[in-house]
Amino acid sequence: MTGATLRHVDPAGLEGRSGAAEAADAAVEIAKALVRDARRVVVLTGAGVSTGSGIPDFRGPQGVWTKDPAAERLSTLRAYMDDPEVRRRAWQGRLHSPVWTAKPSPGHLALVALERQGRLDLLVTQNIDGLHQLAGNDPGRVVEIHGTMHEVVCMACGERSPAAPTLERVARGEEDPECLACGGILKSATISFGQSLVPADLARAEGAARRADLLLAAGTSLGVHPAAGIVPLALGHGVPVVIVNAEPTAFDDVADAVVHGSTTDVLPAVVGG
Ligand SMILES: [Zn+2]
Numbered sequence: 001m002t003g004a005t006l007r008h009v010d011p012a013g014l015e016g017r018s019g020a021a022e023a024a025d026a027a028v029e030i031a032k033a034l035v036r037d038a039r040r041v042v043v044l045t046g047a048g049v050s051t052g053s054g055i056p057d058f059r060g061p062q063g064v065w066t067k068d069p070a071a072e073r074l075s076t077l078r079a080y081m082d083d084p085e086v087r088r089r090a091w092q093g094r095l096h097s098p099v100w101t102a103k104p105s106p107g108h109l110a111l112v113a114l115e116r117q118g119r120l121d122l123l124v125t126q127n128i129d130g131l132h133q134l135a136g137n138d139p140g141r142v143v144e145i146h147g148t149m150h151e152v153v154c155m156a157c158g159e160r161s162p163a164a165p166t167l168e169r170v171a172r173g174e175e176d177p178e179c180l181a182c183g184g185i186l187k188s189a190t191i192s193f194g195q196s197l198v199p200a201d202l203a204r205a206e207g208a209a210r211r212a213d214l215l216l217a218a219g220t221s222l223g224v225h226p227a228a229g230i231v232p233l234a235l236g237h238g239v240p241v242v243i244v245n246a247e248p249t250a251f252d253d254v255a256d257a258v259v260h261g262s263t264t265d266v267l268p269a270v271v272g273g
Helices: 014-037 047-051 069-075 077-082 084-095 106-116 131-135 163-171 199-211 227-236 263-271
Strands: 041-045 120-125 142-144 147-154 160-162 186-190 214-218 241-245 257-260
Touching: 014 214, 014 241, 014 257, 014 263, 041 106, 041 199, 041 227, 047 106, 047 263, 077 084, 084 163, 084 186, 106 120, 106 131, 106 263, 120 199, 142 199, 147 163, 160 163, 163 186, 199 227, 214 227, 214 263, 227 241, 241 263
Parallel strands: 041 120, 041 214, 120 142, 214 241, 241 257
Antiparallel strands: 147 160, 147 186
């Protein structure tokens, strides 16, 4: 009955782990080679790049919305417009956000290095924290496809202004500050669920993705459209795609290289100095 003999299993699982580690090393080498040979890189970043700066991810396994789905309601345009309590909570969240004191992560700095190498065409970010610009990327090369929390916009008259004065009003006790010009509802200049992206921003990102010689998607699970649609768009135009993300993404099977790891660790290795 040798067939029933228990198969020896390495208790530490070392054999499997070293195999996985070798595969990861190989993926990093392929990604490095693709980045090294590229001259016109378009980068798409998501929350994973900013978690290295201490800013929580909303949709990841430890995400704010994953643990508290009701919190996602705060980012729904209709709830924001209809419910003063949602606006009050949203302003408190903005006022106490870790973004205001965050420092760029090694992942951010690697993308600054890519620009200084003269090989970054456009940096499209789903992040609203402004950390790419703070790290040193040229604001003219950054498209904030989901807007920015550094500005506020009036939902009635459309006036935009820096966020700081409005947040000072919140800190002084105005729970739902209204537009000083027209009395309308003010909102962070971010794209909420149920709100359209700025067409010019999306068009610029899509145009760059079509013309790129490499698309690097970093720190994004590529689950939010239309931003994630940049990946199949690039692939459809024969543009190689490299994905760096802690978790699997919807496009891992069709990308040219996939590195599963934190952007803090992987981006400096892939982009180089
Ligand atoms: Zn107004």
